Amino acid sequence: MRPWLLMLVVCGSAGLAAQAGGPQVTPQDLADGLKDPGKWLTYGGDYNGHRYSPLTQITPQNVSQLAAQWTFQTGTLGSFQTTPIVIDGVIYATGFNNNAWAIDARSGRVIWRYRRNLPEEMHLCCGAVNRGFGVLGDKLFMATIDAHLVSLDMKTGGVLWDVELADYKVGYSATVAPLVVKDKVIVGIAGAEFGIRGFIDAYDAQTGKRAWRFYTVASPDDPVGGKSWPPNSDAYSRGGGSIWVTGTYDPQQNRLYFGTGNPGPDYYSSAREGDNLYTASVVSLDADTGQRAWHYQFTPHDVHDWDSTQVPVLGELPINGQTRKVLMFANRNGFFYTLDRDTGKVIVAKPFVETTWAKEIGPDGRPQLLPGHLPDEDGTKTCPDLGGGTNFMSPSYDPNLHLFFVTARETCATYFAFEQKFRPGEQWESGGTSRPRDQKNFGALRAIDPITATIKWEFRYPSVSASGVLSTAAGIVFAGDGDGNVMAFESRSGRNLWHYQLGSSMRSTAGTTYMLDGRQYLLVPAGSTLTAFALPRP
Amino acid sequence: MLVAASVALGAQQPPVPNPAKNNPHLGNRESIRSGMTMYRVRCADCHGLDAKGYRGPDLTALLAGEMTDEKLFNTIRKGVPGTDMPASQASDDELLLTIAYLRNLTSTPTEPVSGNVENGARVFAAQCASCHRIGSRGGRIGPELTRIGTARSRSALIREIRTPSEWVAPGFETVTLVTKDGQRIRGTKKNEDVFSIQVMDQRERIQGYIKADLKDVIYEKESLMPVFTGERLNDRDLTDVVGYLTSLRGGDRASQ
Numbered sequence: 001m002r003p004w005l006l007m008l009v010v011c012g013s014a015g016l017a018a019q020a021g022g023p024q025v026t027p028q029d030l031a032d033g034l035k036d037p038g039k040w041l042t043y044g045g046d047y048n049g050h051r052y053s054p055l056t057q058i059t060p061q062n063v064s065q066l067a068a069q070w071t072f073q074t075g076t077l078g079s080f081q082t083t084p085i086v087i088d089g090v091i092y093a094t095g096f097n098n099n100a101w102a103i104d105a106r107s108g109r110v111i112w113r114y115r116r117n118l119p120e121e122m123h124l125c126c127g128a129v130n131r132g133f134g135v136l137g138d139k140l141f142m143a144t145i146d147a148h149l150v151s152l153d154m155k156t157g158g159v160l161w162d163v164e165l166a167d168y169k170v171g172y173s174a175t176v177a178p179l180v181v182k183d184k185v186i187v188g189i190a191g192a193e194f195g196i197r198g199f200i201d202a203y204d205a206q207t208g209k210r211a212w213r214f215y216t217v218a219s220p221d222d223p224v225g226g227k228s229w230p231p232n233s234d235a236y237s238r239g240g241g242s243i244w245v246t247g248t249y250d251p252q253q254n255r256l257y258f259g260t261g262n263p264g265p266d267y268y269s270s271a272r273e274g275d276n277l278y279t280a281s282v283v284s285l286d287a288d289t290g291q292r293a294w295h296y297q298f299t300p301h302d303v304h305d306w307d308s309t310q311v312p313v314l315g316e317l318p319i320n321g322q323t324r325k326v327l328m329f330a331n332r333n334g335f336f337y338t339l340d341r342d343t344g345k346v347i348v349a350k351p352f353v354e355t356t357w358a359k360e361i362g363p364d365g366r367p368q369l370l371p372g373h374l375p376d377e378d379g380t381k382t383c384p385d386l387g388g389g390t391n392f393m394s395p396s397y398d399p400n401l402h403l404f405f406v407t408a409r410e411t412c413a414t415y416f417a418f419e420q421k422f423r424p425g426e427q428w429e430s431g432g433t434s435r436p437r438d439q440k441n442f443g444a445l446r447a448i449d450p451i452t453a454t455i456k457w458e459f460r461y462p463s464v465s466a467s468g469v470l471s472t473a474a475g476i477v478f479a480g481d482g483d484g485n486v487m488a489f490e491s492r493s494g495r496n497l498w499h500y501q502l503g504s505s506m507r508s509t510a511g512t513t514y515m516l517d518g519r520q521y522l523l524v525p526a527g528s529t530l531t532a533f534a535l536p537r538p
Numbered sequence: 539m540l541v542a543a544s545v546a547l548g549a550q551q552p553p554v555p556n557p558a559k560n561n562p563h564l565g566n567r568e569s570i571r572s573g574m575t576m577y578r579v580r581c582a583d584c585h586g587l588d589a590k591g592y593r594g595p596d597l598t599a600l601l602a603g604e605m606t607d608e609k610l611f612n613t614i615r616k617g618v619p620g621t622d623m624p625a626s627q628a629s630d631d632e633l634l635l636t637i638a639y640l641r642n643l644t645s646t647p648t649e650p651v652s653g654n655v656e657n658g659a660r661v662f663a664a665q666c667a668s669c670h671r672i673g674s675r676g677g678r679i680g681p682e683l684t685r686i687g688t689a690r691s692r693s694a695l696i697r698e699i700r701t702p703s704e705w706v707a708p709g710f711e712t713v714t715l716v717t718k719d720g721q722r723i724r725g726t727k728k729n730e731d732v733f734s735i736q737v738m739d740q741r742e743r744i745q746g747y748i749k750a751d752l753k754d755v756i757y758e759k760e761s762l763m764p765v766f767t768g769e770r771l772n773d774r775d776l777t778d779v780v781g782y783l784t785s786l787r788g789g790d791r792a793s794q
Contacts, residue, residue, distance in 0.1 A: 377571065377574065377578075416575045416578055416579050417575070419568070419572070426631070432576065432579035434579050434582070435583070437583065461731075461732060462730055481732055483730075483732070487732075496732075499733055501731075501733075
């Protein structure tokens with residue numbers, strides 16, 4: 001009898017542990033953003049996409065003492081583009097080929113690892129990268145490079161459910177970090193270089209059942225966007241509009257904001273006359289239904305592969321004596337925009353890098369095009385290049401200083417276009433680019449005043465960078481250059497305060513910051529490593 | 539058993555036929571146009587818009603010679619080690635389109651190696667070898683030239699000898715570092731970021747410096763390579779040395 005009794009006791013305490021012994025992330029926790037100093041729960045830190053931490057232990061005065069505490073190596077090929085999630089002393093990070101790990105935040109040691117059995121032949125423009133987990137309850141959510149959405153058990157890495165978003169065999173893939181809102185997991189699809197039709201989906205977090213889908217390429221029966229594609233043509237069905245960077249959410253309006261990708265094919269555009277809605281736009285969607293509230297198209301009829309898949313940053317700004325709800329957007333096309341968040345109308349828009357294709361954004365909100373920038377067989381030179389004025393790297397916004405920090409790229413390219421037959425599953429860009437001879441590209445961290453769309457300061461890098469930015473209430477901006485340095489700057493002035501050579505440049509993210517055992521950590525993904533920094537123990 | 543197993547394995551893996559063996563795009567007008575754009579995007583920067591060579595070799599000449607389409611396909615796919623020619627990541631079909639375009643160009647016969655190669659070698663030893671290495675001999679301040687004959691057209695070599703500052707290869711840009719005590723270190727820049735710079739000085743010392751410890755970093759437009767004017771290198775010696783350089787197609791490394 002005794003062993004039986006013992007088992008009962010063990011079962012009983014295990015049951016108790018399941019109730020009390022682990023974190024249960026609630027929708028309110030997600031809405032609270034970075035209020036709990038021990039957590040980093042969403043891609044942008046909070047629903048606004050600020051990547052702005054209230055933590056102040058690391059200051060402009062002591063940041064030069066930051067030191068590496070540990071380094072985690074994936075042991076696999078491919079680079080991180082992830083924003084790690086941090087909960088209760090554990091880091092949850094996704095990596096190349098959808099490898100994923102739970103890591104002890106105190107030591108850098110692995111707790112569990114997830115490996116995905118990926119198909120041999122996939123159709124990818126840009127590598128098997130991944131930008132991070134979403135989280136709710138004790139479940140993690142990851143979009144996969146073979147175009148699935150998978151839910152993992154936070155305690156074990158075991159698969160809870162796995163649903164197909166679209167068919168990877170014809171060029172669909174997914175790299176975006178899911179955005180969790182209430183009981184839904186919001187994701188989007190990539191693959192616009194393969195003639196896909198993009199969409200944003202919502203799935204039930206418990207079951208993986210699809211709740212709604214919004215197509216980022218309007219069908220002919222869409223009363224608003226339908227006429228922006230050629231009549232009597234199926235061009236829209238290959239129209240691109242990828243979603244590969246996480247959007248933002250306004251709980252008061254219950255609206256999602258997502259930037260959408262380039263139209264397809266990228267460069268040769270004769271078979272897709274029209275504005276090509278809702279590509280190269282920001283869309284505002286009802287979070288419960290996926291219904292479109294409004295859209296604003298940054299680049300109508302894009303021919304330069306300028307996805308608008310940057311983070312739509314939400315904020316409130318004093319403009320002409322009024323507090324306005326705004327959406328701030330540093331676009332790949334080289335312009336910085338502040339939009340009215342209720343209507344999608346432009347409040348102010350100005351270039352933040354050299355732009356040669358448009359004179360300005362007109363009173364109707366459309367770019368006023370300059371001649372000579374339609375790619376052709378002989379090539380046309382345009383600034384910025386296809387990588388854009390900025391790209392998928394996350395910006396950061398300091399709501400106290402009203403400063404928007406972004407990694408800017410100063411580049412130009414010669415753009416070529418030619419007709420290319422569409423074949424499902426084959427790359428379908430219909431053109432390409434080359435760097436003009438003697439073109440010297442460079443990068444910079446820039447601070448933009450979103451009220452006037454003017455640059456307040458910059459710190460130049462010798463080469464371009466794809467690093468995201470993180471800022472803190474202590475008045476520090478963390479960013480990375482294209483040469484492997486993670487750096488700290490004074491938010492007000494752009495003065496460099498600290499740097500550390502990581503051995504590989506940061507891409508997409510600038511890392512996360514959180515408190516653990518009374519110390520503020522900075523966690524930086526770069527190459528195939530995660531490095532945790534902190535001040536020396538007192 | 540072992541033998542049987544390896545035979546079976548061998549039978550399971552027949553050699554993959556070279557895609558260029560049956561190129562469906564050859565002679566197809568639409569394909570040739572697509573191939574032209576791919577060429578312009580990916581190849582023209584080095585090989586010239588007319589494919590007659592700029593920094594890279596004259597392709598019209600190569601194609602008039604013994605270059606088969608299969609060999610060309612492999613060269614594009616794998617690149618040429620030891621030169622600027624990278625391995626291509628593009629799809630097989632894009633490579634075939636590019637080949638269809640190149641085959642449609644008017645080919646010109648290969649330039650024979652001109653000049654007196656023996657005299658060229660002597661001129662090289664006297665004028666160039668203190669900075670340039672061939673195989674295991676020569677200096678290291680300038681780029682190694684062991685395989686330069688596969689990497690540069692004749693006209694590019696002449697241009698780079700007569701006007702060396704017109705284009706300076708990455709990793710060989712001239713810099714002068716001024717230390718806080720006023721010492722000047724002149725050399726070629728191997729690497730650089732915001733905070734540090736790595737150079738080879740004129741005594742071939744490779745060394746990194748922290749910029750904050752320096753008084754100044756001076757980026758110079760002029761190459762460290764002297765300008766070989768007609769007075770310094772007459773036209774006959776130039777022809778001979780270029781002839782010698784174009785004959786360098788692998789040397790020590792290829793025979794390893």
